[in-house]
Amino acid sequence: MTPRGLRRTAVLAAGLLLLATTACGGGEEPTGAADDGTTLTLWTRAATESVSRAYADAYNAGHRNKVEVTAYPNEEYPAKLASAAGAKALPDLFAADVVFAAQYASRGLWADLTDRFAAFPEKDAMAPSHVKAATWEGRTYAVPHTIDLSVLFYDKGLYAKAGLDPAKPPTTLREFAEHARKVDQLGGDVHGTYFGGNCGGCVEFTLWPSVWAAGGDVLDDGGTHAKIDSAAMADVFALYRSLYEDGVAAPASKDEAGPTWLGALQAGTIGVAPGPSTWLDALAAKGIDVGVAPITGLTGGESTFVGGDTLGIGATSGKEAQAWDFLAWTMSEEAQVGVVAKNKGVPTRTDLAANEHSSADPRLVTVNGLVAKGRTPYAQNFNSSFNDPQSPWLKTVRGALFGDAATALAEGNAAITKSLQQG
Template identity: 50%
Template sequence: MRRSTRTRATTAVTAAVLALVMSACGGDDDTGTTGGDGDTSASLAEGVDDGSTITMWTRAATEAQSQRLVDAYNASHENQVELTVIPTDDYLPRVGTAAGAGELPDVLSLDVVFVPQFTTAGAYLDITERIDALPFADDLAQSHIEVGTLDGAKHVVPHTMDLSVLFYNKNLYEQAGLDPEAPPTTLQEFAEHARAVDALGGDVSGTFFGGNCGGCYVFTWWPSIWAAGADVMNEDGTESFLAEPEAQAVYDVWKGLVEDDIVAPGTQDEAGPTWTGVFPEGNIGVMPMPSTTLGLMPDTFETGVAPIPGVDGGESTFVGGDAIGISSNSEIPDAAWNFIAWTLGDEAQVEVVAQNRDVVARTDLASNEYSDQDPRLVTINEVAGVGRTPYSMRFGETFNDPQGPWLPLVRNYVFGDGSTLEQDNEAVDASLQS
């Protein structure tokens, strides 16, 4: 089984939380489907709409998207979903406590980066047959499904999608003599464009990044490694490839931009909270950012969007967001699946997700009546099909935790002399295997 990558995360799953889940769930893989001769692929795909009350939890970071889907479903179904929104920083401890008490909701949405821990602990039901029965199963964003697959059993599907893409200021491109309709197709070309814009001088800078933010690096730099056909870890997420030549080639491009002062002031100290707020000010030429920031772009300049390229070409993206599944505590799995399946259908994906400029979870709907009004949305939707979601049981502790080993590795290389790369990568390995 090929396991894909994952998304940004802000907190780590502690041993205590995971222990609670393990003790409560015990790795139960019961599919929760209704038995008997009456089962059909149609019933598996649709579930039941019998007036059940379905409980659902989501973190505050995805509240808006989740609430829109819940409201639309409740308005058109006998089943009714009761959504509970929990502060993002409190979400994992709350889920762990509920699992320990056997009180998980029917439907559980989770930052996709933490899905492996919870599928391994048995917090989700096996929904392989339900997913495979969907008429559009092959068109779903496979990266979310893969990261929740354990021993061949699928446990989650996409709920919300957040991708990393290049944003570029078309006005500054034109001023710098660049073609505003020709974004960079290689990371080398990206650097050339950044240098050209930076040469405009004044308050203008070529690019910017979260230089003190581990999650920012993985979200925006790893796609360039994948675009080259390389991996960042092994299949099991226990061995780092982040000192390999393909990774070094990416670091070298960015290191050159730092050394030549092509990056905006504050880059080295940016820890994450405000890193996406710099580009909208209109003085940055080109930089990778979350696709969800497209709706926040001002109308004072024209913004272009493009896939993140590799050093010599190719393209990829970090497929983040939340995955969703039926919890192992649910006593109404058929009703719970009715809601989940509906959120992936044409009506929900087009009239709820796409209409609100969010990324659709299906590749066959990348072009739709709403995205077609803005070619940038089509670009974002299409790149999801070539993206990855990294798999690791120790992702948060290793890559997102400011005290983890990944941040020193990349900072020592980009802002230092890079001499400690092998040693720093050994620390990453140790964290992944602990």
Template identity: 65%
Template sequence: MKRWIGSTVAALLVVSAAACGDDTPSTSASPDSGATITLWTRAATESISKAYATAYNATHKNKVEVTAYPNEEYPAKLASAAGAKALPDLFASDVVFAPQYASQGLWLDITDKFGALPVKDKVAPAHVRNGTWKGKNYAVPHTIDMSVMLYNKDLFKQAGLDPEKAPTNLTEFADAARAVDKLGGDINGTYFGGNCGGCNVFTLWPSVWAAGGDVMNEDGTESKVNGKEMSEVFALYRKLYEEGVAAPASKDEAGPTWLGALQSGKIGIAPAPSAWLGLIEEKATFKLGVAPISGMTGGESTFVGGDAIGIGATSKHSAEAWDFLAWTLGDEAQVEVVAKGKGVPVRTDLAENKYSSSDPRVVKINSLMGKGKTPYAKNFNATYNDPQSPWVTAFRGALFGDAKKSLDDGATALTASLKK
């Protein structure tokens, strides 16, 4: 996440009221009327958006036209369009921003439409929660990415570990990392993003959830970062860094070289995005194992990330736009577009399908969706993702400074930011 997003928030707040007033619905007799439906997305999800559109267009009169914008320009583009009452028929966004966009009225209320779907109870619950504001549904899942433990099976074997036996708790994770680190040379036991707010939210929070704890209250207005579970997770990673088991580069990793570190084949085990399984193995000469992220003594969870999508508040083709959204949640789209393309289906009942069943690791990844969470907070970006956020100050202190003071002070600062 980039600091520029914060600068657009004020603009969104100003223009949201203007956006809400013009939600004229489609007057077409059929939701598949032959309309041209505009869909905006950020560059990060351009490929899946276009894959959905191509498949839908091939079997419908409606035609979905996808426009992708550079990640750093996208929020400002949405703000400008809202102010001009010219939002696209559909727009997607990082799911953590869904509460903000929903609260500002930039998406139409789809509560009744979503509630009528036969698969509504099988759609990624964490994403549905984030697309809900004051009991109303405004967005549905568009893409899914989750956090998991990835481990180098070759290094496990060299270290005398069973490559087919993944750690089931954080103590076992730490022991495995130490065993691999003893191989010496340029090999390290683990790796983490020690200077990356989003990275640590994505990979460390699931250990708190797996242990039965949380980092915020239910409505995302109060921080619990100094709670027992979060403190224990930081203490474990801090110790691994101090022992030299975590690669030295972990301290300054801000995100850009995180994937490369794992692709090098020199890291034993580390939490990472599930989508990296294929990216790493495309170029790697080693095999990867996959395990859920666990708590200190067990349990498993994941950060259910990705993008949410809703109907633009100023759309003149809302019926046709919903026809497309409903189709994307169906079996055909989720299996023949998402699963076939090695993505994670947004439906809990499609974790095992004809494409994933050949790889137990993919089935495992897919099955975690119903066990994970997506953080819910209106002021998420400024609080956690921005490089100048209070979260970065808190976790940097917890990992490399005065841990207790950093987390106690951090909880106060984070709560103040969340309530803005």
């Protein structure tokens, strides 16, 4: 899940079920060398297009095979995949928001990569939460493609004006609230913090890491039971609720549904707030001296929501050897450092978190180092339960932040569990 795709829907067509009964084994293995001049099609959503094209361009420049990338609007992408699955005409490769990985793997949309991935030398260094997300019943169906992490941004200029040390970001969630209150005292159009209060995806992306950092869970391991009615979750909501009720969080936080979230931080009037790591350049481009820190628990710890996309081979491709040649290359040091890190992206390999490009900016080292510490929610019915605007999670969020918090979490936990268990 990344905030850029928060509003899309993903009602899978009946074709997914049809494909699942016919494509579990993928296409026949082609003969000949893997890099034999084959043209491969790759689909991606608009949010990930630039990274997918960068991978493809670099691969194409050094290989006989050629990868052709087609991007679709975020909102339309799941339906496009469903239609292609029903027609048994999936592309050779397709990327998907990581929170959809378990769903697509369980429905047989991707070819089984278990043996190939097991033989990949650096498999243990691949983003662990992404690998888990693309695993179904012990089999691997996709590999990490892009990484987007939730982090804490703070305005060093506002920190200095408020008498805070710009070199010392919050190390606990309570300290985050204290810093926000201190900055808010500057008055005028300055506010201490900001959050997406009408955006289920925004809240899960930025508040769940505080629960994880405190040792709590949001879902059980199988993704069929919610655990949001916990003391850890209640504490996190209570802290953000108090910041809003006391006017420390900008008033627009209550109705923020995602589209204007970045713009609010770019205005240079927010002291400290969580957000996607991919916003670092956009904030700096506005002249903000922005610092980056991990999201913490109430009394310490740190974690992150490991979002982004996974990439797998379409189950109906028939070009698995050639497609794997591309997948394996994207996981190589050449691609991870020369393409991803060079463009200030987050490497999908934990052993390359510190590299020749990130070492020039300590903020990037901080971001990259969180990949091994973060989590990606695992559930077959994640979208309908959490990301969809009609999901029980958004109703829970609204109640916990602006209504009857105790009732919201208790009733929300039951409703979300029911949704997670839908067939």
